[in-house]
Amino acid sequence: MSEVQRRLVAPPIAVDDDDHSHLGLTTTDVVAMYRTMFLARSVDERMWSMQRMGKARFVISGQGQEAAQVGSAWALQKGHDRALPYYRDFGVVLTLGMTADEVMLAVLARPDDPNSGGRQMPNHWGCRRLGIITGSSPIATQHPHAAGIAWASLLRGDDRVTMCWFGEAAASKGDFHEALNIAGIHRLPVVFVCENNGYAISVGMAEQSAVPNVADRAASYGFEGVVVDGNDPLAVYAATRAAVEQARSGGGPTLIETKTYRFMPHTSDDDDRRYRDLAEVEQARSGDPIPRMRAYLLDHGLLGVDQAEGLEADVRAEVAEAARRAEAAPPCDPPSAFTRVYARRLRPGRNIPPGVDDPAGPPQPSKSGAGEGVERSVIDTVRQTLHDLMAADDRVVVLGEDVGLLGGVFRATDGLRRDFGEGRVLDTPLCESAIVGVGVGLALAGMRPVVEIQFADFLHSAFDQMVSEAAKIHYRSNGDFSVPMVVRTPWGGGGHRGPYHSQAVEAFYAHVAGLKVVVPSTPADVAGLLRSAVEDPDPVLFLEHKKTYRRTKGIVPAGEWRVPIGLAEIARAGDDLTVVTYGLHRHLSLAAAEMLAAEGYSLEVIDLRTISPLDTETVLASAVRTGRVLVVHEDNVSFGVGAEVAAVVAEEAFYDLDAPVRRLAMPDVPALPFEVTLERALTIDADDIAAAAKALLEA
Numbered sequence: 232m233s234e235v236q237r238r239l240v241a242p243p244i245a246v247d248d249d250d251h252s253h254l255g256l257t258t259t260d261v262v263a264m265y266r267t268m269f270l271a272r273s274v275d276e277r278m279w280s281m282q283r284m285g286k287a288r289f290v291i292s293g294q295g296q297e298a299a300q301v302g303s304a305w306a307l308q309k310g311h312d313r314a315l316p317y318y319r320d321f322g323v324v325l326t327l328g329m330t331a332d333e334v335m336l337a338v339l340a341r342p343d344d345p346n347s348g349g350r351q352m353p354n355h356w357g358c359r360r361l362g363i364i365t366g367s368s369p370i371a372t373q374h375p376h377a378a379g380i381a382w383a384s385l386l387r388g389d390d391r392v393t394m395c396w397f398g399e400a401a402a403s404k405g406d407f408h409e410a411l412n413i414a415g416i417h418r419l420p421v422v423f424v425c426e427n428n429g430y431a432i433s434v435g436m437a438e439q440s441a442v443p444n445v446a447d448r449a450a451s452y453g454f455e456g457v458v459v460d461g462n463d464p465l466a467v468y469a470a471t472r473a474a475v476e477q478a479r480s481g482g483g484p485t486l487i488e489t490k491t492y493r494f495m496p497h498t499s500d501d502d503d504r505r506y507r508d509l510a511e512v513e514q515a516r517s518g519d520p521i522p523r524m525r526a527y528l529l530d531h532g533l534l535g536v537d538q539a540e541g542l543e544a545d546v547r548a549e550v551a552e553a554a555r556r557a558e559a560a561p562p563c564d565p566p567s568a569f570t571r572v573y574a575r576r577l578r579p580g581r582n583i584p585p586g587v588d589d590p591a592g593p594p595q596p597s598k599s600g601a602g603e604g605v606e607r608s609v610i611d612t613v614r615q616t617l618h619d620l621m622a623a624d625d626r627v628v629v630l631g632e633d634v635g636l637l638g639g640v641f642r643a644t645d646g647l648r649r650d651f652g653e654g655r656v657l658d659t660p661l662c663e664s665a666i667v668g669v670g671v672g673l674a675l676a677g678m679r680p681v682v683e684i685q686f687a688d689f690l691h692s693a694f695d696q697m698v699s700e701a702a703k704i705h706y707r708s709n710g711d712f713s714v715p716m717v718v719r720t721p722w723g724g725g726g727h728r729g730p731y732h733s734q735a736v737e738a739f740y741a742h743v744a745g746l747k748v749v750v751p752s753t754p755a756d757v758a759g760l761l762r763s764a765v766e767d768p769d770p771v772l773f774l775e776h777k778k779t780y781r782r783t784k785g786i787v788p789a790g791e792w793r794v795p796i797g798l799a800e801i802a803r804a805g806d807d808l809t810v811v812t813y814g815l816h817r818h819l820s821l822a823a824a825e826m827l828a829a830e831g832y833s834l835e836v837i838d839l840r841t842i843s844p845l846d847t848e849t850v851l852a853s854a855v856r857t858g859r860v861l862v863v864h865e866d867n868v869s870f871g872v873g874a875e876v877a878a879v880v881a882e883e884a885f886y887d888l889d890a891p892v893r894r895l896a897m898p899d900v901p902a903l904p905f906e907v908t909l910e911r912a913l914t915i916d917a918d919d920i921a922a923a924a925k926a927l928l929e930a
C-alpha cells in the first residue's frame with residue numbers, strides 16, 4: 232500500500248460516538264453540512280457532464296475534498312469573516328452563501344457570474360457581497376493577501392477572522408512562507424487551511440517536500456500546525472473552529488492540514504492515468520467523505536434513508552435547474568472586454584474602440600495652493616506629504632523594510648512612527664513579494680497602504696504581486712474589487728551604487744494595464760502626485776529618483792496640493808525641438824536647454840511625470856509644433872518608454888515631423904557598474920542631451 236493509500240483508509244466512525252453535539256452542532260447543522268457537501272459534489276458531477284457534452288469548455292473538480300472544504304468554512308461567520316478559497320473550493324463558496332446558480336454561471340462563463348463575469352477560468356472565486364476575496368491562478372499569491380486582510384482587522388480591531396485555503400503545492404512557494412512568517416510575527420487573526428490531496432498535478436508529496444506534513448512548517452513561524460483527517464467534516468470543523476476561536480480572541484494564526492484526495496483528474500485537460508493507478512483512486516474512494524457523512528447521519532438517527540434520498544433528490548433537482556438557467560443565460564457582450572481595467576480610468580485606453588471604454592476625463596491641474604508654500608527637498612516632501620496624508624486619514628498605513636524605527640534608509644518615513652505609532656508604520660521582514668502582497672490585502676480590506684520597497688531593484692521579487700495581482704484584480708473581478716495601494720520606491724543611477732541599487736524599472740510596469748506609474752522629480756510634483764496616488768482607487772507605482780532626494784529643492788504649494796496622475800508638464804516652453812523626459816533627466820534636460828539657448832536654439836522640455844497613463848496629447852501637440860522630438864531617459868534604450876513615445880509620435884504626428892524621432896537612453900547593458908568611470912560611461916548628462924538635441928536640430 233502506498234503512503235497516499237495508507238493515509239486514505241478512513242478510520243471508522245463509531246456509531247455511539249456523537250461528535251457533532253460535542254462540537255455545538257445541532258442536527259439541523261449537520262444535515263445542512265451534508266447537504267452542502269452533496270451540493271458541491273452534484274454541481275461538480277454535473278459540470279463534468281456539461282464539459283463532456285461540449286457545453287462547458289474547461290472544468291476544475293473538487294470531488295473528494297468536500298469534507299475539508301465544508302468542514303472548515305463552517306467555522307466562519309458568514310458575511311463577517313473573510314475567505315480566500317482556492318480553485319477546488321466548491322464546498323467553501325457554497326457554505327459561504329454562493330448559490331448553485333452562481334457557480335453554474337461561473338462554469339459557463341456567463342456575464343452574471345458574480346466571481347468574474349466570464350473573465351476568469353471557472354473556480355476563480357471572488358464575491359465581495361459574501362466576503363469571498365477574488366483569487367487568481369498563480370499558486371500561493373493569496374497568502375500575503377490573507378495576511379494583509381487579517382492585519383487590517385488587527386489594526387481596526389474589527390474581530391474578523393480571515394481564512395485562506397490552498398493545495399499542498401503552495402507550501403513550496405515563497406509567498407506561502409513570507410506570509411506565514413508575517414502572520415506569526417504579528418499573531419494575525421488568520422487561519423491557513425491546506426487541502427493536501429497528495430498531488431501537485433502529477434508530482435507526489437515525496438517529491439514536493441522532505442517533511443511529511445505541510446503542518447510541520449508552522450513551527451518555524453511560531454504557531455501551531457494541525458494535521459486532521461480531511462475526509463471527516465466534523466474533525467475538520469473541530470480543528471478549524473478551535474483555530475477560528477483562537478484567532479478571534481487574539482491568539483494568532485493556525486495552519487491546518489487536511490489530508491484528503493482528489494478523485495478526478497487535475498482538470499478536464501489532465502490525464503491522471505499518466506501518474507497514478509486507477510486502483511489507487513478506487514482505494515481512495517472507499518474513504519469518500521460524502522457516503523461517510525451520510526452514514527454518520529443515518530447511524531446516529533439524524534436522518535432516515537427516505538429523508539436522505541429526498542434531500543439528495545432535491546439537491547440534484549436544484550443543480551439541474553441551476554444548470555438549465557445558466558445555459559439559458561445570455562452570453563458575454565464582447566465590448567465589455569474593454570471595461571473595468573481601472574477603478575478610475577484617467578485617459579482613454581489605447582487601442583480601445585471609442586464608445587466602449589470606461590468613462591475618462593482628462594486630468595485637470597490642481598488650482599489650490601499654487602503660488603504659496605514652502606521650499607523643501609524631494610525627500611522632505613515625501614516625508615511631509617506622508618505625514619499630512621496619515622494625519623488626515625487613518626486608513627493610510629506605511630509598511631516596508633526599516634520604515635519604522637529607522638525611518639527608512641533614505642529617511643523618507645522618519646518620524647512617522649513617532650507621530651502615528653507602530654500600528655500604522657509597519658516594519659516588515661525582508662520579503663518584497665509579501666510586502667506588496669500584504670499591501671494588496673490591506674487595500675482589499677479598505678485600508679490605504681503606502682508600501683516602501685527599499686530600492687526599486689528589489690521590486691523584481693514582487694513582480695507577480697504587482698502584475699498578476701494588484702494590476703489585474705479590478706479587471707478579473709469584473710469591477711467587484713479594487714486595490715488602492717501605492718508602492719513607493721527609490722530608483723535610478725548616477726550615485727555609484729552598482730548594478731543592484733541603480734535600476735530603472737518603469738518600463739516593466741508601464742507595460743501592464745491596470746497599474747499606474749508615476750515618476751515625479753520636483754518637490755511640488757512629488758507632493759501633488761503622492762496625494763493623488765494615495766487617493767486613487769488603483770495601484771500606483773510611485774518612483775522617486777534617488778539623485779533628486781536631497782539635491783532637488785523647490786516650492787511645495789501649501790494646502791491639499793494635488794497634481795493629477797496622467798498629466799505631463801511643459802517644464803520649459805520652446806519652438807525648435809521637443810525633449811520628452813522624466814525623472815532626474817527633467818533637470819538635466821532643462822540644463823541642456825539653457826546651454827542651447829545660448830546658441831540661439833529654443834528647446835521645449837516635457838516632463839512626463841506619469842508614465843502610465845501616458846499624456847500623449849501634450850507630447851503630440853508639442854511634436855506637431857516643433858517638428859523634432861528627442862526622448863531622453865536613463866533606462867535601457869530598447870523596449871522602453873522612449874520606444875513608446877517614438878511610436879506614438881510616428882503613428883500620429885508623422886507628417887508634422889521635420890526629422891525622425893530620436894532616443895537618447897542607456898545602451899543595452901544589464902546594469903550600471905559600481906566603479907565611477909564605468910558608471911559615467913553609461914550615464915547621460917546635460918552635455919549629452921545638448922549634443923543629441925543639436926544633432927537632431929541640424930538633421
Ligand SMILES: Cc1ncc(C[n+]2csc(CCOP(=O)(O)OP(=O)(O)O)c2C)c(N)n1
Pocket residue numbers: 319368369370397398399400401428429430431432493497
Ligand atoms: C505559480 C504557479 N505555477 C504553476 C501553476 C500551474 N499549476 C496549477 S495547479 C498546479 C498544482 C497545484 O497543486 P496543489 O497546490 O497541491 O493543489 P491541487 O491542484 O492538488 O488541489 C500547478 C503546477 C500555477 N497555477 N501557478
Ligand SMILES: [Mg+2]
Pocket residue numbers: 398399400426427428429430431432
Ligand atoms: Mg495537491
